[in-house]
Amino acid sequence: MSVDTVGFRELAMAALLFIITQFFIRSLLSKHYRRLPPGPRGLPVVGALPHLGSMPHAVLAKMAKKYGPVMYLKMGTCGMAVASTPDAARAFLKVLDLNFSNRPPNAGATYLAYNAQDMVFADYGPRWKLLRKLSNLHMVGGKALEDWAQVRAVELGHMLQTMHELGSRGEPVVVPEMLCYAMANMIGQVILSRRVFETKGSESNEFKDMVVELMTTAGYFNIGDFIPSIAWMDLQGIERGMKQLHKKFDILLTKMIEEHRASASERKGKPDFLDVVMSHQENSGDEKLTMTNIKALLLNLFTAGTDTSSSIIEWALAEMLKNPTILKRVHNEMDGVIGRNRRLKESDIPKLPYLQAICKETFRKHPSTPLNLPRVSTEACQVNGYYIPKDTRLSVNIWAIGRDPDVWENPLDFIPERFLSGRNAKIDPRGNDFELIPFGAGRRICAGTRMGIVLVEYILGTLVHSFDWRLPDGVELNMDEAFGLALQKAVPLSAIVTPRLPPNMYAA
Incomplete structure (x- = not known):
């Protein structure tokens, strides 16, 4: 064997050793710089899905105490990051807002929202921007809200x-039924120039049931969303229920639009929201x-x-029934500012700081959306x-942020002060x-944020201001939650009301 051959072998071994060393260094660096956030060890195939149970917002909040403000969960074949503190939410929804501006595909978007043809689930792009712009200009923006202030006053009457x-x-x-009926008519007046329900009865109650079912089923963690290969099996029956509910809503929306077209001559020179939106078919x-x-936007x-x-209003009333001193204090504030000879006006609200504090405290403790609508990283x-x-x-646990003891003193207590x-x-x-993002944040913040606060x-x-409130005799107040896209009371609030104003203040 020649000296040259031995030297070549030594050189080759050295080169191979260098390559292997570089590989391991890069691997270690890659693992260091690509370290995923901590999170629970999931089960094979399904990952952490079974751990979430029926109250995922509460389970995820408990997990965050163990794993930290940013967690990573394997959910079937998908990864999910969860932000549970104000700083973590800010990092995702402000610093990285554009990267998380789209929604992931899911059954709710497909079977309820006309295959994501709406504003809530649409990809961030031209169509979403147009729907958002029209909604702001003609319904949920500041000027639009001023324009339909009288509608709110009449329907509240x-x-x-x-x-x-x-x-x-x-x-x-029955508070939620009464509120749903009134709000549907407020929105109907703006969109369609008419009340949706002329009288409170079986039709309006069915609509309320449909809305609750939609917000509940759309909030489920559907196995098929996280393991797409078995979505066709619909193991939980969620997709089947969504399809049936979609048919009911589509019939209702189609009827609304057809009746609206038939009454076009009555609105000559006074276009409503639907007229404006439909004009963009020929844009x-x-x-x-x-x-x-x-149809998807109307939905x-x-x-x-x-x-x-x-x-939110139902939770606030429930908290005041649970804490009568709060109800008494806000009554005193209102009597001093408004008196008892007229109804409250929207212009009175800036002069009622304790009422505004009650609203903020309810947003904190009982956010209408406990987990923000999911986003996905581009x-x-x-x-x-x-x-x-x-x-x-991405899931931001708004409910957990509102109950974070590092942010809020005595977070489980209802303290408007x-x-x-x-x-x-x-x-x-x-x-x-x-610290307080009940409507989310960033460019995909709820379009109706301003409207929601006003309502x-x-x-x-x-x-x-209009009534004294008490529970019916023999009824105990139930403060349990029912999880969904909107955080409902598990048992609807039912209360006895006694007038505080002159009888003529209650005329429609």
């Missing part, structure tokens, strides 16, 4: 009259709306517009030093203060 009649007979008011711009887009507005605000990114892969689903002084007095629920403050304030 109808609700007060019905409640006054029930109270005079000693019959209880000469780059983006046109189909009838499917229009968003009628369901989210009625259920989320009504659940590209891989880093958060808090952790690697977040592309196509990772916390918002009257100190740093909390400046906190606003419109998405810039991440909650005005309707809750009017109900509190």
Whole structure:
């Protein structure tokens, strides 16, 4: 064997050793820089899905105490990041907002929202921007809300009259049914120039049941969303229920649109929201709306517009029934500002800081959306030093943030006073203060944020100012939650109301 051959072998071995060393160094560096956030060890195939149970927001909040503010869960074949503190939410929804501006595909978007042709589930792009722009300009934005202030006052008058009649007979008011009926008519007046339900009865109750079913089923963690290869089996029966519910809503929406077209001559020169939206079917711009887009948008507005605000008002009333001193204090505030010879006006609200504090405290403790609607990463990114892969689903636990003891003193107690002084007095629920984000934050914040705050403050304030409230004899207050896209009371609030104002204040 020649010296040259031995030297070549030594050189080759050295080169091979160098390559192997580099491989291991890069592997270690890759693992260091691509370290996933901590999280629970899931089961084979299904991952952490079975761990979430029927109250995922509460389970995830408990997990966060163990694993930290940013967690990573393997959910079937998908990865899911969960943010559970204000700083973690800010990192995802502000710093990385654009990267998390889309929704992941899911059964709710497919079978309820016309295959994501709506505003809530649509991809971030031209169609979403057009739907959002139209909604802001003509329904949920500041100027639009001012334009239909009288509609809110009239419909609230109808609700007060019905409640006054029930109270005079000693019959209880079922709060969520009453609120859903009134809000659906408010929205109907703006969208269709007419009340959706002329009288409260079986039709309006069915609509309420449909809305609750939609918000509940759309909030389920559906196995098929996380393991697409077995989605066709519909193991939980969720997709079957969604398809049946979609048919009911489609019939209702089709009827609304057909009746609206038939009455076009009555609105000459006074177009309503649906007229404006339908005019964009012939839009000469780059983006046109189909009838499917229009139906999907109406579905968003009628369901989210009625259920989320009504659940907040119901929770607020329940907390005041549980804490009578709070009800007494807000009554005293209102009597001093408004008196008892007229109804509350929206212009009174800025002069009622304790009422506003009650609303904020309810947003904190009982957010209408406990887990924000899921988002998905367009590209891989880093958060808090952790690697977040592309196509990772994001869930922000708004419920956990509102109950974080590092942010809120005595977070399980309902204390409106916390918002009257100190740093909390400046906190606003419109998405810039991440300690309180009941409507989400960033570019996919709920389009109806401004409308939701107005409805909650005005309707809750009017109900509190107009009546004394108590539970029916022998009834105990149940404060259990029922999980869904909107956080419902497990047992609907039923209460006896007694008028506080002159009889003529309850006329429609």
